[in-house]
Amino acid sequence: MQVYKVKVVFFDLDDSLINKDANSLWIKWRVRRERWALVEATLALASLYRAYKKGRVTHWRLSNYYKTRARGMALSVYQQRVAQFFEERGHLHIYPQAASLLYAYQSQGVELVMITGADDYVARAYADALGITHVISNRLKVVDDRIVGLQRPLCYGSGKVGLARTFLRERGLKFADAAFYTDSHADLPLLEKVAQPVVLNPNARLRDAAELRSWPCLDWRPLKN
Template sequence: MKVYNVPVVFFDLDDSLINKDANSLWIRWRFRRDRWALVEAALALLSLYRAYKRGKVTHTRLSNYYRTRTMGMTLADYESSVERFFHERGQLHIYPQAASLLFAYQRQGSRIVLITGADEVVANAYGRELGVDDVISNRFDTVNDTIRGLRKPLCYGKGKVEMAKRYLEGTGIRLGETAFYSDSHADLPLFEEVGHPIVLNPNAILTSVAAERSWPVLDWR
């Protein structure tokens, strides 16, 4: 696994550092504990996942999903549930190779940033376990500790570019000096902005794009 000499390296989470997407793992875990997971799963399958595959996830779709996902929960309730989920199931899906790659970047002094479409509670759980320096993720819009949806911009597609640029503000580091690892064509906007795009466990569309552009490919599957 080649390590690039960059001050900051960004990593996607779903199907990149973990071998599934965190939302699917959550639904399967919750399904065994709460019948409401049937409603959440139906919404995810009928709307969210299809949009994700087409690269057309919108703020409205994702906010609706999270309102359904957290129905009847306070933010504190959700944090408690995610903690149980992570220890019982979520942490089991981290690729063993991830630790070696992250350690190599830490050893050379690169700042490691998880940039993911997962929500802030799930993303932070993985971030702590992986030992990354910072986490950029979708953030909740809350009223009186009740989750009403997600704030804009989404950490998805072009939104990832905007959030990565915000992260680098004041550091003197440009996106062109950083590296980014991801599995999905939905991340093409950020791939095209960084200096070192590395395709990790790619889906079919991204595999084709990587071949056309001679981007390095790393596959842990």
């Protein structure tokens, strides 16, 4: 497993360090416990998931999903449920290869950063389990301790570029000092910025793009018979 000589490595979460996307895992977990979560699942499947696959996720669409997902839930309650979700289901989907790759970079003193469209509490649960110190993610918008959507800017697509740039600048670094691992074509803007792009468990569109650009590819998914 190759380790690149950079100062910072950004990692996507969904279908990259874990073998599913965190939203779908959350929905399945919730539906087993609360019937109203079927509404959440319907919204995700009918709107958000299709938009994600087409690379057309907008702030309004994702924020509206979180508004439905939380239904005005108090932030403290959401934190408790995220912790329960991660303990019961979430941690089971971490790729075992992820720990080895992260350790290899950590042993060289490289800063590890999770940059993901998951919300800050779900992202932090995975980051803590993986030993990743820094998290760049979508942030919940809270009014009077009630979740009402997501803050701006959106951590998705080109939005990740601006957030990653800010992180690097605060440390006196540039994209030339960074690598990025991801599975999704939606992350092409950031892949094209960093010194070392790596496609990880890529979808078909990203695999094609990587082949055209001669980017390295890792695939941890089990081989299909």
